[in-house]
Amino acid sequence: MSQRLNLEEIGRMAGVSRSTVSRVVNGEPNVSPEAKAKVEAVIAATGYRPHAAARSLASNRTGVVGLVIPSAVETLFDDPYFGRLILGISGSTNELGLVLSLFIFKDSAEEGAISARVVRPGLVDGVIMTATRMGDPLIEDLSQAGMPFVVVGRPDEGHRLFSVDADNKGGAKAAALHMARLGYRRVGLIAAPSNTTAGLDRRSGFLAGVAESGLELGSRIVEGDWSEASGREGMVTLLSSDRPEAVFVASDRMSVGALRAIRDAGLTCPDDVAIVSFDGLIPPNQTVPQLTSVAQPVSEVGAEAVRILHAVIENDLTDPQSIVLPTELQVRESCGAEQRSEAHS
Amino acid sequence: MSQRLNLEEIGRMAGVSRSTVSRVVNGEPNVSPEAKAKVEAVIAATGYRPHAAARSLASNRTGVVGLVIPSAVETLFDDPYFGRLILGISGSTNELGLVLSLFIFKDSAEEGAISARVVRPGLVDGVIMTATRMGDPLIEDLSQAGMPFVVVGRPDEGHRLFSVDADNKGGAKAAALHMARLGYRRVGLIAAPSNTTAGLDRRSGFLAGVAESGLELGSRIVEGDWSEASGREGMVTLLSSDRPEAVFVASDRMSVGALRAIRDAGLTCPDDVAIVSFDGLIPPNQTVPQLTSVAQPVSEVGAEAVRILHAVIENDLTDPQSIVLPTELQVRESCGAEQRSEAHS
DNA sequence: TATCTTCCTGGGAGCGCTCTCATGAGAGCG
DNA sequence: CGCTCTCATGAGAGCGCTCCCAGGAAGATA
Numbered sequence: 001m002s003q004r005l006n007l008e009e010i011g012r013m014a015g016v017s018r019s020t021v022s023r024v025v026n027g028e029p030n031v032s033p034e035a036k037a038k039v040e041a042v043i044a045a046t047g048y049r050p051h052a053a054a055r056s057l058a059s060n061r062t063g064v065v066g067l068v069i070p071s072a073v074e075t076l077f078d079d080p081y082f083g084r085l086i087l088g089i090s091g092s093t094n095e096l097g098l099v100l101s102l103f104i105f106k107d108s109a110e111e112g113a114i115s116a117r118v119v120r121p122g123l124v125d126g127v128i129m130t131a132t133r134m135g136d137p138l139i140e141d142l143s144q145a146g147m148p149f150v151v152v153g154r155p156d157e158g159h160r161l162f163s164v165d166a167d168n169k170g171g172a173k174a175a176a177l178h179m180a181r182l183g184y185r186r187v188g189l190i191a192a193p194s195n196t197t198a199g200l201d202r203r204s205g206f207l208a209g210v211a212e213s214g215l216e217l218g219s220r221i222v223e224g225d226w227s228e229a230s231g232r233e234g235m236v237t238l239l240s241s242d243r244p245e246a247v248f249v250a251s252d253r254m255s256v257g258a259l260r261a262i263r264d265a266g267l268t269c270p271d272d273v274a275i276v277s278f279d280g281l282i283p284p285n286q287t288v289p290q291l292t293s294v295a296q297p298v299s300e301v302g303a304e305a306v307r308i309l310h311a312v313i314e315n316d317l318t319d320p321q322s323i324v325l326p327t328e329l330q331v332r333e334s335c336g337a338e339q340r341s342e343a344h345s
Numbered sequence: 346m347s348q349r350l351n352l353e354e355i356g357r358m359a360g361v362s363r364s365t366v367s368r369v370v371n372g373e374p375n376v377s378p379e380a381k382a383k384v385e386a387v388i389a390a391t392g393y394r395p396h397a398a399a400r401s402l403a404s405n406r407t408g409v410v411g412l413v414i415p416s417a418v419e420t421l422f423d424d425p426y427f428g429r430l431i432l433g434i435s436g437s438t439n440e441l442g443l444v445l446s447l448f449i450f451k452d453s454a455e456e457g458a459i460s461a462r463v464v465r466p467g468l469v470d471g472v473i474m475t476a477t478r479m480g481d482p483l484i485e486d487l488s489q490a491g492m493p494f495v496v497v498g499r500p501d502e503g504h505r506l507f508s509v510d511a512d513n514k515g516g517a518k519a520a521a522l523h524m525a526r527l528g529y530r531r532v533g534l535i536a537a538p539s540n541t542t543a544g545l546d547r548r549s550g551f552l553a554g555v556a557e558s559g560l561e562l563g564s565r566i567v568e569g570d571w572s573e574a575s576g577r578e579g580m581v582t583l584l585s586s587d588r589p590e591a592v593f594v595a596s597d598r599m600s601v602g603a604l605r606a607i608r609d610a611g612l613t614c615p616d617d618v619a620i621v622s623f624d625g626l627i628p629p630n631q632t633v634p635q636l637t638s639v640a641q642p643v644s645e646v647g648a649e650a651v652r653i654l655h656a657v658i659e660n661d662l663t664d665p666q667s668i669v670l671p672t673e674l675q676v677r678e679s680c681g682a683e684q685r686s687e688a689h690s
Numbered sequence: 691t692a693t694c695t696t697c698c699t700g701g702g703a704g705c706g707c708t709c710t711c712a713t714g715a716g717a718g719c720g
Numbered sequence: 721c722g723c724t725c726t727c728a729t730g731a732g733a734g735c736g737c738t739c740c741c742a743g744g745a746a747g748a749t750a
Contacts, residue, residue, distance in 0.1 A: 006706050017730045022708070030728060047489075053407060053467030054706035056398035057735050064446070078628065083428060090449040099462065101409070101446045104435040117444065122398030122736085144392075228628075256631075283423070283573075286601075351736050362700045367738070375698060399736035402705050467706085 005048045014042040025050055056122055064099045065309055066124040068138065070111065070131050079226075079253050080281045081298060082130075085152070088299025089128065092306035098125075119145045126309045128152060128302075133195075148312040150305045154197040160320040162312060164305045166296035168198050168278075169205035171327030172248065175276040175294050176209025178329055179246045182340045184274065188220035188244035190234035190254055192278075199223075202250045202278055220244050224254045231257030232264075239265050239273070246274035246335070252282045255291055259334070270336030280330050289333035297325050350393045359387040370395055401467055409444045410654055411469040413483065415456065415476050424571075424598050425626045426643060427475075430497070433644025434473065437651035443470075464490045471654045473497060473647075478540075493657040495650045499542040505665045507657060509650045511641035513543050513623075514550035516672030517593065520621040520639050521554025523674055524591045527685045529619065533565035533589035535579035535599055544568075547595045547623055565589050569599045576602030577609075584610050584618070591619035591680070597627045600636055604679070615681030625675050634678035642670045 007018040007025075014021065016035050023031045024039040042048070056062045067089060069082065086102075093100045103118050105111045115138050118127060126148035129138065135156070142149045143161075151163040179187055189206055192199030210217045222237050224230030231254025238244060239261065249255040255277035262269045269275055269289055280295025304323055311317040331337050352363040352370075359366065361380050368376045369384040387393070401407045412434060414427065431447075438445045448463050450456045460483050463472060471493035474483065480501070487494045488506075496508040524532055534551055537544030555562045567582050569575030576599025583589060584606065594600040600622035607614045614620055614634055625640025649668055656662035676682050 008706080011730095018707085019709095019730055020728085023729090026708090030726095032728060035728080049461070049465045049490075051402070051467040051706050052465050053398050053401035054735095055467075055708075057396070057402050057737085058706075058708040060708095060735075062398060078425060078428070080423060083423070086447070087449070090447060091451065094450065094455050094459065097458075097462075099446055099448070099468070101444055102431070102435060103444070104432070105439065106436065110439050113439065113442070116394070120394045120397050122396040122400075123444070145394075228630075260630075285573075285605075352738095353736080356700095363737085364700055364739095365698085368699090371738090375696095377698060380698080396736050399705095400738075402707085403736075403738040405705075405738095 005046055006051070010039065010042050010046065010048050013046070014038045060122075062099075062122060062125050063097065064101050064124045065093060065306065065313075066101045066103055066118050066127040068103045068114070068118060068127055068129045070105060070129075070133065070136070070138075081279070084281065084298040085130065085302040088302025089306050091299070092303040096306065096310050098306070098310070115141055118142075119147060121145075125313045126150070128305050128309060148309060150309045150312070152301060152305050154201060154322070156197070162308055162317075162320050162322075164301050164308060164323045164325065165197075166298070166301055167324045167327050168201035168296070169208070170324075171278060171294035171296065171329070172202040172205030172250070173209035173212070174327070174329050175248050175278065176206050176215060177213055178276060178292075178331070178335065179248070179274070180209075180213035180215055182246070182274070182335060182337055184246040185216055186220075186242075186244050186246075187215045187217055188238045188247040189217060189222070190231060190238070190247060190249040190258060191221060191223045192250035192254070193225055194223060199250065206248050206250075218242070220247075224250070224257075226251055226253060228253050228257035228260075231255060232261040234258065235261035235273075236265070239267070244273065246270075246276065249275055249277050252277050252279035252291060252293060255293070255334075256282070256287060259287060259289075259291075270334050270339065274336040275334040277334065280328070284332055287334075292332045292335035292337065293330050295328045295330050297327070300325055350391055351396070355384065355387050355391065355393050358391070359383040405467075407444075407467060407470050408442065409446050409469045410438060410651065411446045411448055411463050411472040413448045413459070413463060413472055413474045415450060415474075415478065415481070415483075424624075426624070429626065429643040430475065430647040433647025434651050436644070437648040441651065441655050443651070443655070460486055463487075464492060466490075470658045471495070473650050473654060493654060495654045495657070497646060497650050499546060499667070501542070507653055507662075507665050507667075509646050509653060509668045509670065510542075511643070511646055512669050512672050513546035513641070514553070515669075516623060516639035516641065516674070517547040517550030517595070518554035518557070519672070519674050520593050520623065521551050521560060522558055523621060523637075523676070523680065524593070524619070525554075525558035525560055527591070527619070527680060527682060529591040530561055531565075531587075531589050531591075532560045532562055533583045533592040534562060534567070535576060535583070535592060535594040535603060536566060536568045537595035537599070538570055539568060544595065551593050551595075563587070565592075569595070569602075571596055571598060573598050573602035573605075576600060577606040579603065580606035580618075581610070584612070589618065591615075591621065594620055594622050597622050597624035597636060597638060600638070600679075601627070601632060604632060604634075604636075615679050615684065619681040620679040622679065625673070629677055632679075637677045637680035637682065638675050640673045640675050642672070645670055 007021045011018045011021045021039050024036050090100050103114045105114045119141050128150050130152045132151050154165045155161050155163050191203045194200055222234040224234045235258035249258050262273050277291045277293035280293040284290040352366045356363045356366045365380055366384050369381050435445050448459045450459045464486050473495050475497045477496050499510045500506050500508050536548045539545055567579040569579045580603035594603050607618050622636045622638035625638040629635045
């Protein structure tokens with residue numbers, strides 16, 4: 001009942017050959033206007049659609065890119081990061097006429113099955129990997145299978161592969177400089193996990209900024225795990241002794257927790273403790289005070305990853321490159337910029 | 346370099362035929378242990394993986410299901426709904442060995458292109474549709490193409506198709522009954538858009554509960570658009586005259602706005618105005634006070650949709666059915682249950 | 691021993707497409 | 721007018737797999 005239609009059949013109906021129909025369908029040149037018109041009429045009348053699998057088999061191209069999101073996603077999906085990333089990616093795939101397939105796995109059992117599947121030829125043309133752990137075995141599998149892939153985030157040192165990342169280092173440094181500019185001296189850091197490159201980069205960038213601008217950090221450093229709870233605990237620790245004037249919190253979610261800790265301690269932000277956050281993913285009016293945050297261009301990162309992957313697939317790009325997209329400091333309330341500028345004026 | 350391997354080649358290496366290799370790969374019975382062992386050894390040694398497109402073409406099965414998320418998604422992705430849904434869906438697809446493809450479109454231009462693509466034979470075996478607008482043309486396209494599909498949410502009256510939905514009506518009714526149980530009389534409603542079935546059902550369910558328990562609603566009804574801002578505005582309106590004791594807000598995001606309006610008006614929740622929300626998607630400690638909310642089983646809905654779709658694809662299910670999954674009232678602070686029970690005791 | 695059944699195996703056909711190549715018809719040129 | 725060159729077209733081959741069927745081997749039954 002459904003689709004008994006194929007190129008041959010359309011060709012017969014239009015009085016041309018399979019080949020000509022194929023040319024019309026694919027918008028190839030060297031087809032006479034008459035033939036083209038006839039074929040298009042038949043296609044419109046019949047509602048013919050080319051068979052994706054047959055095309056993939058013959059052309060060795062699927063038009064599909066895979067997005068791999070590894071474990072621990074259960075929690076990760078609560079923050080808006082992946083939503084934005086997916087939005088950026090899908091915008092870009094839509095633009096290029098590609099289809100996006102999602103490979104999410106929660107545990108290592110699923111991971112094995114998924115990895116095996118994604119490497120299968122004829123399923124996807126290339127893969128975008130997110131939240132890559134250091135030494136991810138999938139990277140090895142992919143390169144071995146000759147499957148094009150792009151990593152979102154910074155790859156480990158020494159690995160030459162395609163990657164797109166936000167400028168975690170530069171953004172964190174900018175946060176430090178901003179603090180210095182506002183006249184703070186004694187600052188603190190609630191860092192992100194140092195087993196992630198993003199966490200590492202935000203930490204080192206902040207330290208660089210601290211050094212450059214002569215801020216005093218001392219040992220006022222704690223490390224969270226991205227969660228709100230860890231942000232709260234981190235701030236509790238920082239408040240317990242030698243309280244800093246301003247704290248750089250390496251992610252918005254941890255900042256939400258930190259804010260709560262400040263409030264719970266009977267203090268106010270930014271008057272008692274100022275905060276500069278990182279991510280820029282939380283809508284401003286969702287927190288009191290509104291967070292000053294280093295915004296990372298999440299959806300642009302996703303979009304760019306697709307463009308690069310596409311270029312790699314098309315063989316336009318053969319030499320691994322790492323793209324770093326700039327962050328932007330969004331100054332709002334939690335850094336105390338307003339009070340400070342008043343005080344200074 | 347990459348994959349020159351195919352069934353024929355593996356067969357040659359193992360000293361058997363293409364057919365036998367195929368049987369081993371697909372775990373079919375009637376293969377001698379020796380043949381199986383030889384083939385498996387060769388596969389392990391070579392790292393052979395079947396070609397997905399070839400398999401799809403020959404078997405007329407892709408093993409891929411599509412998830413269609415229509416327009417306005419830009420905003421929708423900010424709330425955790427889609428993340429949860431996708432998680433539920435992907436858990437289920439992983440379980441069944443299926444691959445999930447995402448079709449997201451932002452505007453009607455993209456919609457056309459995507460719709461045309463998703464209906465293409467040989468791409469997906471079936472489709473899950475979300476946030477379906479009434480009279481969505483894609484539904485027509487899909488049925489016409491004979492493509493199996495399942496709708497997440499309640500389909501319009503009179504349409505016979507497969508669907509999975511949360512019990513919006515029952516949940517909203519439970520909210521009203523809960524209010525009555527706590528001793529409130531004069532209640533209000535911040536409804537969800539009435540051009541969505543979810544909005545409609547939550548409204549009618551609440552009204553049913555109001556009628557059944559003798560609550561007084563009067564004209565204290567405003568309609569929001571799911572956004573936080575609209576929740577705030579709605580509450581401002583309700584507070585401006587004839588202030589209700591308790592308000593049913595038809596979504597968590599609107600509740601967040603409503604909470605803000607209450608605070609801005611110098612009032613407190615639940616003491617001055619109690620709130621019962623709907624969704625149960627916001628982590629409890631994210632709001633002050635914690636929201637009492639009718640939790641809908643989002644990821645279960647997604648998982649169930651996949652299971653049904655799979656059954657339809659396998660021809661195990663031919664008669665359209667609508668599954669409704671139960672909601673659960675999660676009592677926390679915003680409904681004032683604690684104060685009330687103290688007062689009553 | 692003859693016959694039937696069950697199990698295992700290989701080969702043919704074909705899924706619907708793309709790609710390459712051969713052919714023919716005009717157009718352009720000297 | 722004969723030649724080349726370009727453009728339009730169709731036919732063949734083949735992508736790697738599944739599905740079906742035929743045939744052989746082995747075991748069961750009489």
